[in-house]
Amino acid sequence: MSDPAASKKIPAGICGILLGALGVHKFILGYTKEGVIMLLVTVLTLGFGAFIVGIIGLIEGIMYLIKSDEEFVATYVNGKKGWF
Numbered sequence: 588m589s590d591p592a593a594s595k596k597i598p599a600g601i602c603g604i605l606l607g608a609l610g611v612h613k614f615i616l617g618y619t620k621e622g623v624i625m626l627l628v629t630v631l632t633l634g635f636g637a638f639i640v641g642i643i644g645l646i647e648g649i650m651y652l653i654k655s656d657e658e659f660v661a662t663y664v665n666g667k668k669g670w671f
Contacts, residue, residue, distance in 0.1 A: 592664040593656035599663075600652035607644010608637035612651070613669075621669045647671060 595615055603612035610625030625644070628636040650671065651659060662668050 590656060590660050590664075592660045595664070596651055596654070596656060596659045600648045603644045603648025603651060605648075607648060608641035610640070610644070612644060612648060616663055618667075618669050643671075 599612040599615045602615060606612070608625070608629045610622035610629075613619075613622030613625060625640050628640050647670075651663070654662065
């Protein structure tokens with residue numbers, strides 16, 4: 588039986604890839620502080636920082652999707668690894 592926390596893997600991965608600059612994937616995983624940081628970098632730089640933060644989101648989204656459900660839960664749900 589699959590862990591219910593693994594159900595966040597696909598939405599977090601897709602949002603990381605598509606909306607990484609806004610930090611939506613961080614909010615999905617419950618990382619409010621990290622999500623606010625990403626959002627503020629994008630907004631306070633008037634979008635100029637969005638490129639860098641978006642690249643971070645893209646990388647994180649891909650990392651979420653290539654991990655097995657067990658690795659994802661161990662690392663990002665139980666381990667609370669906020670960045671990469």
